[in-house]
Amino acid sequence: MSTIDTASTPSPVLDVKGLSVTLRTPRGTVRAVNNVSFQAQAGKTLALLGESGCGKSMTAKAIAGLLDPVAEVEEGQMILDGQDLATMTARQRRKVAGPQLGIVFQDALTALNPVYKVGTQLGEAFRIHQKLSARQARSKAVELMQRVGIPEPESRVDAYPHQFSGGMRQRILIAMAVALNPSLLIADEPTTALDVTIQAQIMALLRSLREENNLAVVLITHDLAVVAEEADTVAVMYAGNVVETGTVAEVFANPRHPYTRGLLESVPVDAVRGSTLSSIPGNPPELHNVPSGCVYQSRCPLVQEVCRITRPELLPVRPASATAAPGVHHPGTVAQAAACHFSEELAHV
Amino acid sequence: MSETLVGAVRDQQSPLLEVRDVTKTFHVAKSPSGNNRLRALDGISLTLGRGETLGLVGESGCGKSTLARTLMMLERPDAGTVLFDGTDPFAMHGKELLAWRRRVQMVFQDPFASLNARMTAGEIISEPWRAHRDMYRSSKDREARVHELLHLVGMRPSDARKSPQEFSGGQRQRIGIARALALDPDVIILDEPVSALDLSVQAQVLNLLNELQERLGVSYIFISHDLSVVRFVADRVAVMYLGRIIETGTAEEVFDSPRHPYAAALTSASPRLDRSTAGRDKIILRDEIPSPLDPPSGCRFRTRCWQAQDICAEQAPPADQAPGSPLHLSECHFPLDTIRVRSGELTPTP
Numbered sequence: 001m002s003t004i005d006t007a008s009t010p011s012p013v014l015d016v017k018g019l020s021v022t023l024r025t026p027r028g029t030v031r032a033v034n035n036v037s038f039q040a041q042a043g044k045t046l047a048l049l050g051e052s053g054c055g056k057s058m059t060a061k062a063i064a065g066l067l068d069p070v071a072e073v074e075e076g077q078m079i080l081d082g083q084d085l086a087t088m089t090a091r092q093r094r095k096v097a098g099p100q101l102g103i104v105f106q107d108a109l110t111a112l113n114p115v116y117k118v119g120t121q122l123g124e125a126f127r128i129h130q131k132l133s134a135r136q137a138r139s140k141a142v143e144l145m146q147r148v149g150i151p152e153p154e155s156r157v158d159a160y161p162h163q164f165s166g167g168m169r170q171r172i173l174i175a176m177a178v179a180l181n182p183s184l185l186i187a188d189e190p191t192t193a194l195d196v197t198i199q200a201q202i203m204a205l206l207r208s209l210r211e212e213n214n215l216a217v218v219l220i221t222h223d224l225a226v227v228a229e230e231a232d233t234v235a236v237m238y239a240g241n242v243v244e245t246g247t248v249a250e251v252f253a254n255p256r257h258p259y260t261r262g263l264l265e266s267v268p269v270d271a272v273r274g275s276t277l278s279s280i281p282g283n284p285p286e287l288h289n290v291p292s293g294c295v296y297q298s299r300c301p302l303v304q305e306v307c308r309i310t311r312p313e314l315l316p317v318r319p320a321s322a323t324a325a326p327g328v329h330h331p332g333t334v335a336q337a338a339a340c341h342f343s344e345e346l347a348h349v
Numbered sequence: 350m351s352e353t354l355v356g357a358v359r360d361q362q363s364p365l366l367e368v369r370d371v372t373k374t375f376h377v378a379k380s381p382s383g384n385n386r387l388r389a390l391d392g393i394s395l396t397l398g399r400g401e402t403l404g405l406v407g408e409s410g411c412g413k414s415t416l417a418r419t420l421m422m423l424e425r426p427d428a429g430t431v432l433f434d435g436t437d438p439f440a441m442h443g444k445e446l447l448a449w450r451r452r453v454q455m456v457f458q459d460p461f462a463s464l465n466a467r468m469t470a471g472e473i474i475s476e477p478w479r480a481h482r483d484m485y486r487s488s489k490d491r492e493a494r495v496h497e498l499l500h501l502v503g504m505r506p507s508d509a510r511k512s513p514q515e516f517s518g519g520q521r522q523r524i525g526i527a528r529a530l531a532l533d534p535d536v537i538i539l540d541e542p543v544s545a546l547d548l549s550v551q552a553q554v555l556n557l558l559n560e561l562q563e564r565l566g567v568s569y570i571f572i573s574h575d576l577s578v579v580r581f582v583a584d585r586v587a588v589m590y591l592g593r594i595i596e597t598g599t600a601e602e603v604f605d606s607p608r609h610p611y612a613a614a615l616t617s618a619s620p621r622l623d624r625s626t627a628g629r630d631k632i633i634l635r636d637e638i639p640s641p642l643d644p645p646s647g648c649r650f651r652t653r654c655w656q657a658q659d660i661c662a663e664q665a666p667p668a669d670q671a672p673g674s675p676l677h678l679s680e681c682h683f684p685l686d687t688i689r690v691r692s693g694e695l696t697p698t699p
């Protein structure tokens with residue numbers, strides 16, 4: 001099911017191949033993430049886009065080794081800097097977390113420990129991984145706070161998380177994630193809880209960190225506009241599956257999966273006031289009710305008999321401009337792929 | 350007109366709702382500077398016509414919910430007037446007051462978050478009638494009306510017997526809207542009504558709101574942080590900052606040609622689908638919103654404004670009409686006139 005021509009792309013920082021995650025629930029074991037593949041390149045941002053519950057955070061947690069006890073990686077590879085995280089022991093993974101991989105969650109208040117000073121929490125990485133003294137770690141913490149734009153770091157290094165605003169707490173979390181200069185940063189809805197002008201500050205900070213450190217960024221979001229502004233490539237998820245992937249420019253200009261198309265049409269961009277927005281009927285399937293065949297069949301306007309029987313694979317699509325051959329693309333780019341039996345038809349809609 | 354920025358007076362003779370110079374202060378724990386009076390609303394004026402939608406935008410803590418609660422008569426202003434159909438509801442008592450309260454209803458982000466999980470959808474929708482017993486006297490009438498309301502919001506009569514957990518977010522919001530409609534209000538205040546919903550479902554609910562307005566002629570005050578949503582639903586927009594409306598006008602006037610630097614920054618910072626330039630043309634403001642306990646002197650935006658001058662610290666800026674658009678008002682000593690945010694010419698940039 002390889003959809004991405006790895007031969008012609010620079011070797012990715014993160015290569016996720018066929019990742020499946022199962023979840024034990026009171027109603028039985030279900031698959032929350034199903035056969036998911038994508039790559040993140042150095043200095044680029046990959047967006048994982050999808051609606052609530054589609055498996056974005058689960059995918060992130062699987063990569064970071066932070067899955068809840070009820071969840072388990074069932075299958076697949078997660079190759080970070082050439083090493084497969086899936087085959088590592090818990091001890092090996094703890095060594096990777098920090099120096100190679102940083103993660104930022106949406107809710108900065110719960111992610112920080114309320115009883116420790118932020119300086120102590122920021123310095124922890126240096127004490128554990130670099131064996132620095134408390135004093136050295138503290139001055140590293142001040143440096144980090146400076147780097148992420150927290151004013152007066154010398155006086156605020158001894159403050160507690162609740163003494164910071166939401167935006168400042170998010171900066172602190174980002175500082176913790178990049179403290180040891182990892183090659184990969186996973187940011188799970190990093191600005192969802194923040195006001196618009198603060199969101200813009202945080203995204204600008206993430207961009208500059210990415211550029212300065214050649215970071216590969218996996219940005220998890222449900223916001224199409226954030227993807228359009230921030231990401232180079234995108235993987236669109238639906239009910240645990242990647243249903244479309246490619247460069248943001250291509251996917252947004254020529255969506256080749258009906259779900260991607262439906263999402264793009266639901267955004268009230270320049271919609272005339274009082275007009276009717278196009279919307280997707282119904283809701284995503286529940287995890288223990290994902291149909292065999294195509295995961296999107298219950299909401300798809302193009303559904304046919306074959307969709308109910310055979311699950312479409314994520315396959316490269318023929319470019320909308322008929323000049324290039326399918327699957328052939330320039331080095332460093334990602335071919336557009338979609339999991340729909342009728343993705344070719346969509347090229348002409 | 351008072352000194353404050355007056356919401357558009359429009360051509361209508363008598364707006365449904367008129368708010369003049371309303372101030373609301375809360376007494377809170379002392380701030381480091383020793384102040385304990387938090388002015389959540391500081392001279393708010395606006396109007397709302399029949400069947401009209403006013404979009405209310407601004408950062409958290411700027412006073413949107415306090416304004417909503419004031420219009421619901423849950424907070425009494427310290428100063429200023431609220432006129433509903435020309436009458437001041439705060440001057441009324443008892444039954445009269447109750448009858449007035451019926452006319453303004455509210456829809457929250459998640460209508461079930463605050464409700465008993467053991468109630469059925471039907472009980473949730475009919476709950477407002479417990480305080481307004483005269484509305485539907487027999488249980489048969491009430492049941493029939495619940496079914497009508499469910500139908501109105503695109504749901505089935507059988508849904509009345511289901512409990513909250515059995516509904517998706519979009520369905521819950523439909524029930525929240527049905528509940529708000531139960532008392533036949535003239536105004537519905539929608540506080541972030543779609544921000545908890547997924548995009549595909551958001552569009553369904555926005556369509557429903559537009560359709561209901563057309564059918565029932567109800568007015569909306571629509572609070573949202575999502576400017577593309579506000580643009581889609583609102584006739585007029587008011588931008589709030591630290592307890593004050595700093596700019597108001599049509600959605601096009603405010604979002605396409607903002608005059609106040611904060612309105613410009615907000616518009617520019619909002620993520621947009623048609624901008625693939627990694628946000629390079631955005632106005633990134635410095636700092637964060639100051640504490641409402643110690644608002645800056647003069648212009649309250651001056652601590653974050655890139656064009657602040659001495660006068661901005663000394664004098665509160667007066668209301669200023671945009672050239673050629675008398676209803677497009679802003680409060681800035683140096684209103685922008687060159688800015689065209691959507692066309693990407695951001696002059697000046699900080």
Ligand SMILES: Nc1ncnc2c1ncn2[C@@H]1O[C@H](COP(=O)(O)OP(=O)(O)OP(=O)(O)O)[C@@H](O)[C@H]1O
Pocket residue numbers: 023025032050051052053054055056057058059068070222287
């Ligand atoms: N600990 C858990 N126990 C049971 N179900 C879980 C657990 N964690 C996640 N799930 C379920 O797994 C699915 C995927 O969850 P995940 O958190 O990855 O979604 P998401 O795309 O991040 O959604 P959101 O945008 O709401 O955070 C959802 O159906 C969710 O309800």
Ligand SMILES: Nc1ncnc2c1ncn2[C@@H]1O[C@H](COP(=O)(O)OP(=O)(O)O)[C@@H](O)[C@H]1O
Pocket residue numbers: 375376377387389407408409410411412413414415416641
């Ligand atoms: N009951 C209250 N007591 C004290 N302060 C309050 C109360 N309600 C609101 N505030 C304060 O008033 C300001 C405006 O609040 P609010 O209207 O809730 O803002 P928004 O809804 O825009 O987030 C905030 O600083 C808030 O903390």
Ligand code: SF4
Pocket residue numbers: 257258259294295296297300301302303304307312339340341342343
């Ligand atoms: S495979 Fe069929 S149901 Fe699935 S997205 Fe394509 S057309 Fe729709």
Ligand code: SF4
Pocket residue numbers: 609610611648649650651652654655656657658661666680681682683684
């Ligand atoms: S009055 Fe001065 S500080 Fe306030 S917005 Fe205008 S220029 Fe900026």
Ligand SMILES: [Mg+2]
Pocket residue numbers: 056057188
């Ligand atoms: Mg999530």
Ligand SMILES: [Mg+2]
Pocket residue numbers: 410413414
């Ligand atoms: Mg609020």
